Amino acid sequence: FDADVYPDEPMRRHTMYRIGGPARFYVQVGSIGALKRLVAACQECAIPWVAVGRGSNLLVSDEGFPGVVIALGRDFRACRFDEETCSFIVGAGVPLSSVVQEAFRRSLSGLEFAVGTPGTVGGAVRMNAGTREQGIADRVVSVTTLSPRSGLVRREAADIQWGYRSSSFAPDEVIVECELAVKPADPYLLRGKMEAAHARRKKTQPLTLPSCGSVFKNPEGSSAGQLIEQVGLKGERVGGAQISEVHANFIVNRDNATAQDVLELINMARSKVYEAYGIELQPEVRF
Ligand code: EPU
Structure with a gap:
């Protein structure tokens, strides 16, 4: 079973707040197969489970979580640029900041608004992370999810409803991958925009x-x-x-x-x- 299992794992190690009691089990799954098996086992045994990213928007109680906390490891950490579609195909466990950096390196615009936004791509997509004006939803081409009821499903952007810091994914749907559209850009303009976003955050x-x-x-x-x-x-x-x-x-x-x-x-x-x-x-x- 392609997973690392940590019993009674303090969640303060996995949240940006550095707060939270123990998860009964904290499990990092390395593949879709492992994720499927783990979710199915939890469902079968009626054990509560939840998938998390980097815990950047998460307050875990001091009592902890009486079930399985699932983190997405190895296979969910890949990020690939598709030249044909000019988009990134990103695993849900990839830190959003890595995609932002990769876009910058390749002089591609569309993700500058996310400079300094913590968390994983999966977490960012689920909550439509962003600023007041822009959210990651504006860049999403498609999202692949896994749920106990429907298995693996790929949704096109038009089939997803987005709100300000919200999306229409069901609570038991785990985002596993998404495709984000970007555009070629002038590297100097791009650098300027990114530096401005960073400076603004640092100041405020x-x-x-x-x-x-x-x-x-x-x-x-x-x-x-x-x-x-x-x-x-x-x-x-x-x-x-x-x-x-x-x-x-x-x-x-x-x-x-x-x-x-x-x-x-x-x-x-x-x-x-x-x-x-x-x-x-x-x-x-x-x-
Ligand atoms: N303001 C105050 N007092 C304060 C803080 C802010 O009066 O203590 C005023 C500011 O002067 C400004 C207004 O409130 O006129 C808005 O503040 P700011 O420009 O800092 O942005 P925000 O609306 O508080 C939003 C996002 C941030 C994102 C920033 C920058 C929300 C809830 N927050 O903050 O997102 O980084 O814009 O784009 O939409 C996040 O969601 O976790 C987050 C950090």
């Missing part, structure tokens, strides 16, 4: 402490960060967690924060913003 986001990026989606017509700042919560601390002093829509792990610390800050921000503005902030972070 807390990049030196563990975090999950934006905690809340931006409500229609306003900014979660701005609203949280306006209710006076910038810099607020609970235990080892803090609403970032740099960007109020980021919660940072300053000092051995627990999931409970982060949750308390999330609830505090939600209730204060609701009281002040009647706006219900929707978390972007998955629990």
